[in-house]
Amino acid sequence: MISKLPNVTTSIFAVMSKMANDFNALNLSQGYPNFKSDPYLLELVNQAMKQGYNQYAPMQGDLGLRVELSNKVKNSHQKEYNPATEITITAGATQAIFTVISAVINSGDEVIIFTPAYDCYGPSIELFGGKIIPVQLKAPLFSPNWEEVSEKITNKTKMIIINSPHNPSGRLLLEEDMLQLQSLAEKHDLLVLSDEVYEHIIFDGNIHQSAAKFPELSKRTFITASFGKTFHNTGWKLGYCLAPENLMIEFQKVHQYNVFSVNHPMQRALATYLKTEEHYLGLSSFYQQKRDYFLNLIKDSRFKVIPSDGTYFQLLDYSKVTDESDLVFSERLAKVNKLATIPTSVFNANQEDFKQVRICFAKTEETLNAAAKILNSI
Known part of the structure; x- marks a missing residue:
């Protein structure tokens, strides 16, 4: 059979979530909340x-x-x-x-x-x-x-x-x-x-x-x-x-x-x-509190941050930490430091690498505290 999508492989979200499970890492990779619906x-x-x-x-x-x-x-x-x-x-x-x-x-x-x-x-x-x-x-x-x-x-x-x-x-x-x-x-x-x-x-x-x-x-x-x-x-x-x-x-x-x-x-x-209306109009303040809480926790880390303007994602620039590719760094972060993130080069033309990983902050404060502790230790 000739594949209609010969260059498509398993998505990075599935790869990193599996790595989180395999290495018992805290999963900030896939974009979903870990708290309950209303x-x-x-x-x-x-x-x-x-x-x-x-x-x-x-x-x-x-x-x-x-x-x-x-x-x-x-x-x-x-x-x-x-x-x-x-x-x-x-x-x-x-x-x-x-x-x-x-x-x-x-x-x-x-x-x-x-x-x-x-x-x-x-x-x-x-x-x-x-x-x-x-x-x-x-x-x-x-x-x-x-x-x-x-x-x-x-x-x-x-x-x-x-x-x-x-x-x-x-x-x-x-x-x-x-x-x-x-x-x-x-x-x-x-x-x-x-x-x-x-x-x-x-x-x-x-x-x-x-x-x-x-x-x-x-x-x-x-x-x-x-x-x-x-x-x-x-x-x-x-x-x-x-x-x-x-x-x-x-x-x-x-x-x-x-x-x-x-x-x-x-x-x-x-x-x-x-x-x-408040069920959706109140979401910005809800998630901004989470963004600000998390960024305050990692303000003294070696990661450079420009606060996210929207979504529940935040990019972390790790260029002061290592010159490794984001794929290698993300893998090491999951295996050694027990934190799963998403390397961003996979979404870029020609896999351009800006030395950034993406984390999801749609998490409980307990999870954000644990993640910040890991990032601050690097």
Whole structure:
């Protein structure tokens, strides 16, 4: 058999989590909280099951949940998406991203991505015959060079993928970035996929510049997001996609034959849960407290840090510790120091190594204390 993805290997998240298990290391590698979901949300799921919502949901998703999402986006970004025709509930954001790419990318199409990039983008593009055109963001600020982006646009360019707040750097796209993107997308008639899974985890008074906020950009953009990341239940694998009707029609053509519909009682529960805005508007302060707590613990370590602007990830620059590659350093950190992290070069074009590892601070204070003790000892 000829592989359709001959260069794809086991993801770095699976590799490092296995290493954490094998060497009994504290796992700050994979991006998931180690604390419990809101008991109220769990009870809402239980109620929905008891009320009989245990069969297929509508293909597009529970209508009540789509209505609440429409209200949320309108309140947050002054953009109204029609719950009937412009919102689809998905099996997590990764399925939404995969479905977008499968719906619109054809053989020979070029897709611009910013690296370091979440690792599902590239293989999905290649699977459907597309060509990845990377634009490498440079440490430590990871700001896009829009002139470079413009130079890489050809008559084969079909789509640009953005991610803000950005994993793994924790940086944010600014309003001026989004206006540059909007201008390029209009000029060259490009589609945009905006990965906004950390939309509600923004720090230091910054504002999330969703693609929904920019009228001309939103007309050509698929926005993907995640309930799992937002509400501390990544194992539920629930997300959503927003897009104008003409794009959503194409999305749903694939979605209905991919998963058809997703977990019904959880959708019913989330429809009720979203009615209380504080359930998502309070997340920024919740996670900023964790970020600040952790960074204060390691302020005297040998690691250089620029505080994350968003997400629940933090990059640690270890260049004062060793000149080892990040892959070698991460392996040694797990085996010898008993702390699992993520080397960031695996997300970069040509595996460029900035001597940085990524940690997840969506953890209990007990876990953060233990991790800081290890880092301070190095």
